[in-house]
Amino acid sequence: MPELPEVEVVRAGLAPAVTGARVEGVEVLDARSVRRHAGGPADFEAALTGRTLGVPARRGKFLWVPLGPTRDAPGPDAPDARALLAHLGMSGQMLVREPGAPADRHTRIRLLLDQPGHGPVEVRFADQRLFGGLAVRPTVEGVPDQAAHIALDPIDPAFDASAVARRLRMRRQGVKAALLDQTLVSGIGNIYADEALWRSRLHYATPGERLTQARALALLADVRDVLDLALAEGGTSFDAQYVNVNGQAGYFAHSLNAYGRGGLPCPRCGAAMVREAWANRGSTRCPRCQRRPRGIAV
Ligand SMILES: [Zn+2]
Known part of the structure; x- marks a missing residue:
């Protein structure tokens, strides 16, 4: 089961692939992996498509990517700002792939990104045991609502x-x-x-x-x-x-x-x-x- 160091490794590995990228397409292959998203698979896909992605952040084992603006949606500092929240659960993985790369087992969600400076990138959420999942959640001062009660972790620079x-x-x-x-x-x-x-x-x-x-x-x-x-x-x-x-x-x-x-x-x-x-x-x-x-x- 991933603990903080594993989640931090995932965060750091995702950062160059997603930061500043635009979501060109979303494919939910298994609805169970978006059960934490209130609106279901179609709403999850609509909430992400067209958005730009910010720098991945982490608190404890919570990992999220702030959502930036589209032409008609507010930016990350707006009152209704949102983030893509990842629960790795027991076996969740975020796999960074070139588009068209061979399939990964247990892929549940595919995000097709356009990364400035690199071009198309695919991020796959794979999860064998299905305890994890992705959701778009509102943020409070930059932290997803579901993580707001979580204390800082000992490697956070602000940890007291x-x-x-x-x-x-x-x-x-x-x-x-x-x-x-x-x-x-x-x-x-x-x-x-x-x-x-x-x-x-x-x-x-x-x-x-x-x-x-x-x-x-x-x-x-x-x-x-x-x-x-x-x-x-x-x-x-x-x-x-x-x-x-x-x-x-x-x-x-x-x-x-x-x-x-x-x-x-x-x-x-x-x-x-x-x-x-x-x-x-x-x-x-x-x-x-x-x-x-x-x-x-x-
Ligand atoms: Zn001893």
Whole structure:
């Protein structure tokens, strides 16, 4: 399942192909991939055709492309500005192709673009498992309405680590649940939460309110480092369905210290790591480096 680094890789890969391009045609091949678009496939196609596309943006795992003007539609700064919002879901891909390139499996939507300086480009939304989709949504101050409640992520230049650390320290819940709360901080999924907690030597159930400000800041710095590392490697993927915009599968698991390492030695102390049931998923930790907090049942 794509996490923030994968979505950022997709965003960066899309940018040169779509920025400034004009939508010449839209083809919805599977209506299930536009079920988040209120008006259905025909309205989706009409909403995009003829529009110019802005610079792709991201907040957490939300990815969108601002819609620019047509002759008779308002620009991105108008009150009714809209954006093309992409939900990658479990297996969504945005594939950049030359027109007429061989078909990609599971292609659900095709966007035919005219890119100034390049010419025709095709962007294909492919999604095997159909949890993802595309929608045209209204924006509020440049952010799609569906992403407006999402907090900034740790790699956003405007991220305020001190303020987020203070809010984290007001939580009674375990730090892992807090890190996964998209209204506190976005873009952290199960994989990177496990990695950051391992670096910080914290048990997932440690209540936020037990952290000092320095410890909370150190945890957020560890989150940032883990995400930066994954970004530098092009994202981490554990799902064979995930490929980047160029269609290449991304496997960057070699830098993981915790996630997926249940039963393997802790890279720091050598103790056998444990994978435990947690919130309907798993959580992997080192029983020696990341001890259960006193008085907390897990
Ligand atoms: Zn250890």
